[in-house]
Amino acid sequence: MGRQTRKPSLDTHLVAGNGLLDRRHLLAVGLAGASAALPLLAKAGELNIEPWMTTPGAPFEGYGRPSRFEAKVVRTFVSAPNTGGTGSARTPLHRLNGAITPNGLHYERSHNGVPDIDPDAHRLLIHGLVERPLVFSPETLSRYPMESQIAFVECGGNSGALYQKEPADLDAQGLHGLLSCAEWTGVRLSILLDEAGIDPKAKWILAEGADASGMSRSAPLAKAMEDSLIALYQNGERLRPSNGYPMRLLLPGYEGNMQVKWLRRIKLTEEPTMTRDETSKYTLLTPDGKALQFVFPVEAKSVITRPSPGLDLKETGFYEISGLAWSGYGKVSKVEVSADGGQSWGEAVLQEPVLPMALTRFRMAWQWSGGPAILQSRVTDETGYRQPTRDALITRRGSRAIYHFNAIASWGVSGDGKVSHVYA
Ligand SMILES: Nc1nc2c(c(=O)[nH]1)N[C@H]1C(S)=C(S)[C@@H](COP(=O)(O)O)O[C@H]1N2
Ligand SMILES: [Mo]
Numbered sequence: 001m002g003r004q005t006r007k008p009s010l011d012t013h014l015v016a017g018n019g020l021l022d023r024r025h026l027l028a029v030g031l032a033g034a035s036a037a038l039p040l041l042a043k044a045g046e047l048n049i050e051p052w053m054t055t056p057g058a059p060f061e062g063y064g065r066p067s068r069f070e071a072k073v074v075r076t077f078v079s080a081p082n083t084g085g086t087g088s089a090r091t092p093l094h095r096l097n098g099a100i101t102p103n104g105l106h107y108e109r110s111h112n113g114v115p116d117i118d119p120d121a122h123r124l125l126i127h128g129l130v131e132r133p134l135v136f137s138p139e140t141l142s143r144y145p146m147e148s149q150i151a152f153v154e155c156g157g158n159s160g161a162l163y164q165k166e167p168a169d170l171d172a173q174g175l176h177g178l179l180s181c182a183e184w185t186g187v188r189l190s191i192l193l194d195e196a197g198i199d200p201k202a203k204w205i206l207a208e209g210a211d212a213s214g215m216s217r218s219a220p221l222a223k224a225m226e227d228s229l230i231a232l233y234q235n236g237e238r239l240r241p242s243n244g245y246p247m248r249l250l251l252p253g254y255e256g257n258m259q260v261k262w263l264r265r266i267k268l269t270e271e272p273t274m275t276r277d278e279t280s281k282y283t284l285l286t287p288d289g290k291a292l293q294f295v296f297p298v299e300a301k302s303v304i305t306r307p308s309p310g311l312d313l314k315e316t317g318f319y320e321i322s323g324l325a326w327s328g329y330g331k332v333s334k335v336e337v338s339a340d341g342g343q344s345w346g347e348a349v350l351q352e353p354v355l356p357m358a359l360t361r362f363r364m365a366w367q368w369s370g371g372p373a374i375l376q377s378r379v380t381d382e383t384g385y386r387q388p389t390r391d392a393l394i395t396r397r398g399s400r401a402i403y404h405f406n407a408i409a410s411w412g413v414s415g416d417g418k419v420s421h422v423y424a
Pocket of ligand 2: 257
């Protein structure tokens, strides 16, 4: 059109220190301003004819698998000696995008392996302070009205390495990978409890799993009535055995240990049952020596998944900083990103839909100049709670804490583009 396009100067789009750019750089139209910084692989008209364009492709298969070129995208795990299935397998957060975790990559924490449950033999008993005890099979449960909820599951021990004095030399998977998010579909627990008839004396439930760990936890009856689900499906298909097949309890926003897998019994009680896993474990030891029991929701937290260790920066220029934010108290309302170790912050774009108790993907545009950087994210949830600094959390929790680490985490970027876990 004869009119000269003026190249906007990137400097006018800075929103915070060390190269953080305005959100318009995440939109196609805005990228034009930064495109000089993006490497072009080929000029138009120079595409090759590849071998797979000239022969018929592979046949169908009953259950699909990822591309063989994605073989690195797997869970990593450590198991206790003498047993292959006791311990945890971590989600490769740094190799995924969006907010949903594929079922084969959902993290797994199991205290005594994965039971091989025949659904026709499995039963769920609802008893205790009810008018009529009820027994369900997966089949009879499937005849109730169902609903879906997208919810995260995070182990109470996730990110626990960040309580240590020195930064552990691990990647996002190793540090934060006890975290996943799925669309869970099943029957609302309130429907079943109403059918059983709740004795007014009942204030708590006990939930027990059918695995050999004897996992059982107490939860407030109010939570069971509010938004809890007996989940039968995970991202559209039946639960994976490792995630609770044929049914698990979903208490959205509560620490992972409460999401009892292989659920076989719910008992209504007046008081919490004081099971092993809520007395000897899953309590928060405070600096004065007192332990907090029944700390259920996980507090707001966020992590940058890219760039992160293993995904080093190859050249200077434009990058999208992206990560996950969540809160056990509701929706994420804001995520801020810093590239200078927390001296200045710019607001990230939140990917819709932003749902309560679900992972929320955030994105921030960044122009890496080639200098050192410390990347951080901090989330504020809809209650106004803002993710604390590591120093603030450790002052509050003391040095002996192991669970519920939710403070700001830092990735250091060195001049040669290497990304590593650091404390800022
Ligand atoms: N029955 C039973 N339920 C269980 C566990 C278990 O070992 N047995 N592990 C708990 C813990 S500690 C966590 S963090 C979550 C993990 O859920 P996932 O394996 O589906 O990710 O399940 C919880 N539910
Ligand atoms: Mo856990």
